[in-house]
Amino acid sequence: MMKVPLMFCLAILATTVAHADNASDYTEQRQPCANFDSQRQVFFGDLHVHTRYSLDASTQGTRTTPAQAYAFAQGAKIGIQPWDEEGNAARSLQLRRPLDFAMVSDHAELIGEVQMCNTPETDGYNSWQCLLYRYIPRGAYYLFNYMATMRASHLGMCGEAGEKCRLAALQPWGEMQDAAEQAYDRSDTCAFTSFVGYEWTGMQSSSGGNLHRNVVFRNADVPRLPAGYIQTPGANLLWQALERDCLQGEGRCDALVIPHNSNLSAGYMFSGELDGGGVMTPEYAANRRRFEPLVEIMQHKGASECFYAAVAGSDELCAFEQLPKDNIAGYDSPPGRGTGFVRQVLADGLALERDLGVNPYQFGVIASTDTHLGAPGAVAEDGFPGHGGAGVPARDEIPPGLPDKLEYNPGGLAAVWAEENSRDALFAAMRRRETYATSGPRIVTRFFGGWDYPQDLCAQPEATRLAYERGVPMGGVLTPRPERAAPVFMVAASQDSGTAASPGIPLQRVQVIKGWVDERGETHQRVIDVAGDADNGASVDLKTCATRGEGHAQLCQVWRDDNFDPGQAAFYYTRVLENPSCRWSQRQCVAAGVDCADPATITEGYSGCCAETHRPVVQERAWSSPIWYTPDNGSGQAQADASAPEG
Incomplete structure (x- = not known):
């Protein structure tokens, strides 16, 4: 019999024990991953993805289903708008490299309305609101979002207390769960991890400040319906709902919350006060720290690391993908140090800890795309078609020239250091904040x-x-x-x-x-x-x-x-x-042959190539x-x- 060195045996034993301990921590049935590393390995993903069930995406012509979004994350090709009468897409997208994980995060507030207005047999399909949705979609976009995210209210076709729309939401919420289940690799190969989740979408009414958050569930044990801004019009109310409907339940439900793109929050995402104003309490600070261990520092609507002003001593690298406004509603209000940039918020957390005994802003960072095409991980600078949402719509035709507003970008990726590519391992890493963000590359x-x-x-x-x-x-x-x-x-x-x-x-x-x-x-x-x-x-x-x-x-x-x-x-x-390197916009300007010194080369849609605000280098x-x-x-x-x- 061949003799095996003692140290080799001890190493094998240590790895086996560690893997067994990890397997015992699973909160749902799956095989342990063959590719397990106790020193942890990096996995890249996207936790901010909108499909056909998000109102802003659907009114811009997005038809990607949750299942197709997860397939895209794994390398499949998808079609994107505009569509012809036979349902053929004019454009398509495909990743060069698959992601390791992804999460569809459709807006919880309006998935019932979207389902109702697209399903003839549903009560409310012929309401004037749904007729507006189908025939004047941009009008519906503004009306529905105003009611849901600023007034925290359903529209009239939803009936008493919004019950009709809540019932209609059961189908898409169930489809999101089914799609995540089908995409999740529970074998020992662990090729891909899907999370069940959604976006909680609120807005500070007077400033138009973004209060949005993504909710990530640890496993397939999730609430009957997602708690949106209409039901929980405050971050603390969202935490309470998750405590009641998830953490205190009989199953193994667990969740964390990720505030996103605070660069458009007008300072209200991390105000240093309670949600409705007033002095922050130690209890509130502790709950915030518990439920919100991460923050999204980068997505297609700009970077939220730090504020740049052209004054002596400024960090010029803070000018990276900085937007000209401080709010998501489009009000003409420029950003400033107190807008909600992460570096200053981290410092504010230290100051609050002196008074409260707990740091409410002790969070790690991730990035994602916030794609409204159902295209997780589509972060390449070359060939960028825009991400929809607040960008340039392409429902009816491909816009001439640059496909998105100059201020927007392809978005970023979330990177997680975990022992293996499983829901439990990735979620635990997010909980302990062993994560980082990239602006797109897989650094x-x-x-x-x-x-x-x-x-x-x-x-x-x-x-x-x-x-x-x-x-x-x-x-x-x-x-x-x-x-x-x-x-x-x-x-x-x-x-x-x-x-x-x-x-x-x-x-x-x-x-x-x-x-x-x-x-x-x-x-x-x-x-x-x-x-x-x-x-x-x-x-x-x-x-x-x-x-x-x-x-x-x-x-x-x-x-x-x-x-x-x-x-x-x-x-x-x-x-x-x-x-x-060249930014996405400059790549397309070069491909179109634009020469700013020769006006004849600046064809329709390409005037942005020569705008003072254009940033050709990234x-x-x-x-x-x-x-x-x-x-x-x-x-x-x-x-x-x-x-x-x-x-």
């Missing part, structure tokens, strides 16, 4: 923080294991500080590997962003380049979109905060930057979830956070 990045990482950690063969053992990953809270120690971080990043037909762009540099609160309660921010080189000479030819210059396939650095003050609460996150990026430091002021908060359960 791979890790971020760890501790007190005694060696300077050569990047070069060690078991760097990841040591980083976990001696510290915390992105989304974590540093353990209590040893005497006279300063925090040390390991930052690692790899460029998107791309495909043979579309290779990835090399990395330019990695930055650490630090925020802190001083003794007076004032917040501060600092940006530090820790790896790579901002002046590497990389550029892009705007006439051909060819890229030039050198970059990095990989970057890794151990960085110590030598300016650390143990009496100041702080957060740290990373920003990984690619070399510059520097794609990834943002890690933060790592926090909280001084142990006797409240026990720092220790409690550091030892919190992961799932």
Whole structure:
């Protein structure tokens, strides 16, 4: 009999035990994944996807079903509007690489109305509201949304207390669940994970500020109907409904909530107050921290990382995909520092923790598309057809020229570090905030923080294991500080590997962003380049979109905060930057032969190519979830956070 080395046997045993423990944590029946890694692996997905059951998508001609959206995420081709009389699509979309996970997140408020107005045998089909929906869809878009998201009310055809529309919603809600079930790979291959979820869609009426949130369920055990803004017109009321209808139920229902695109919230998404105004309470802060562990930092309606103003000392990289307005209603109100940008909100959370004993804004980050074509993960800059929604409609014809508003973009991806590609493993990772966001590319990045990482950690063969053992990953809270120690971080990043037909762009540099609160309660921010080189000479030819210059396939650095003050609460996150490349709009301007010096080349629909607001160059990026430091002021908060359960 062949002798097997003892250490090899111990390694196999350790992996088997870890896998068995993970399998015992499943909240629904499935086979354990064959591809299991105790040091975790990255999975890319999209948690913000609208199909035919979202009113804004359907009134713009989207016919993609939830099942087709999940098939698209796995590599299938779908047709998109406009459609001819025989039901043939004029355009199609297909991903170059499948996603690992996705979630259809149709608007909970109006799925019943959409079903009613499209189903002849349904009571209410011939109501004037449904006639408006079918014959003047853009009018219905504004009326239905105004009533649902600003007035928190159903329309008259829904009957007493909206009961008819709630009954009509059972069919599409059931279809969403069935589609997710059929798409979920429960075999040991674990090729694809689908989540059941929806969007809760509210708006602050006076400012037009976006209050939208996506609800993600851990498994197939979900409420009979989703709780929308009409039933729960406040974030705290949504949490209460999830507590009542999900967490306190007899099954294994579990859920988390993700606020999204706070860049359009006019400051109301993270106001520092209660939902209806008034001083935030510790109870409210704790509930917010419990239910909302993540925030969407990027989607096709702009980036929400930080505000840029052209003044001395500003972080110019904050200008990335910044929109000209601070609200989703389109009111002419420019963005500002207090609009709801994530970096400032993270700092505000530190300040609130001083008074409340708990940080309500201690969240990790993800990105997604917010596609209204049912096309999860369609983030390529080349060939971008727009995402619908608030963008340029194409219900009746393909618009001439640029297919979307200049201010919009293809959106981003959610990245999750988990042991395997299963609902439970991904959900647990989201709960512990071990996530990051990208503006589209599949950049791979890790971020760890501790007190005694060696300077050569990047070069060690078991760097990841040591980083976990001696510290915390992105989304974590540093353990209590040893005497006279300063925090040390390991930052690692790899460029998107791309495909043979579309290779990835090399990395330019990695930055650490630090925020802190001083003794007076004032917040501060600092940006530090820790790896790579901002002046590497990389550029892009705007006439051909060819890229030039050198970059990095990989970057890794151990960085110590030598300016650390143990009496100041702080957060740290990373920003990984690619070399510059052509933005989607410039690619289409080049393809159309537009030369801004020659007016004859600026054909219909392409005037935006030469607009002052046009941004021809994009520097794609990834943002890690933060790592926090909280001084142990006797409240026990720092220790409690550091030892919190992961799932």
